[in-house]
Amino acid sequence: MANNPTVMRASCECGTCVVEAKQAPRVRLNCHCTICQAFTGDTYSDVMVLPASQAVLRNEDQIFYQKYKRFGFPPPNLRRGRCRKCEKPFIETWGFGNYNILLFIRVACIDQKEALPLPEGHLFYEHRFKDINDGIAKHEGYFDSLRALAKMIVHAL
Numbered sequence: 482m483a484n485n486p487t488v489m490r491a492s493c494e495c496g497t498c499v500v501e502a503k504q505a506p507r508v509r510l511n512c513h514c515t516i517c518q519a520f521t522g523d524t525y526s527d528v529m530v531l532p533a534s535q536a537v538l539r540n541e542d543q544i545f546y547q548k549y550k551r552f553g554f555p556p557p558n559l560r561r562g563r564c565r566k567c568e569k570p571f572i573e574t575w576g577f578g579n580y581n582i583l584l585f586i587r588v589a590c591i592d593q594k595e596a597l598p599l600p601e602g603h604l605f606y607e608h609r610f611k612d613i614n615d616g617i618a619k620h621e622g623y624f625d626s627l628r629a630l631a632k633m634i635v636h637a638l
């Protein structure tokens with residue numbers, strides 16, 4: 482995989498933290514949950530989902546990870562990573578311990594946003610700041626949102 486070309490690149494605001502994807506991410510989602518709002522400082526999080534095996538993180542020691550759920554329940558309990566230098570939200574990861582299975586890459590950090598697919602859905606839409614009329618599926622509540630997320634993850638892998 483090391484020799485595969487980078488098809489998508491994202492970096493934090495100051496450029497220290499970089500992720501290079503070797504496979505074009507297929508799945509994009511918008512999450513309106515309160516944790517995503519707290520992490521991004523935005524009304525919702527707009528991310529691409531990518532298998533961690535298809536991406537390389539550069540300067541990962543410069544990423545400062547936090548978990549926003551105190552007891553790790555309900556799942557999924559993502560690690561939310563900020564750059565130590567610019568302190569801006571950069572990436573979220575899901576896996577076991579320090580072993581990443583999925584990466585959630587912020588669209589705001591991606592170099593060529595034009596090439597990205599549209600979001601597959603809005604999750605935790607009940608926490609929206611305002612209605613969004615984009616014709617994209619809306620999922621409200623924990624179970625509906627998680628079911629939609631599970632489908633997207635299968636699609637992303």
Ligand SMILES: [Zn+2]
Binds near residue numbers: 494
């Ligand atoms: Zn930075």
Ligand SMILES: [Zn+2]
Binds near residue numbers: 512514515526
């Ligand atoms: Zn969320």
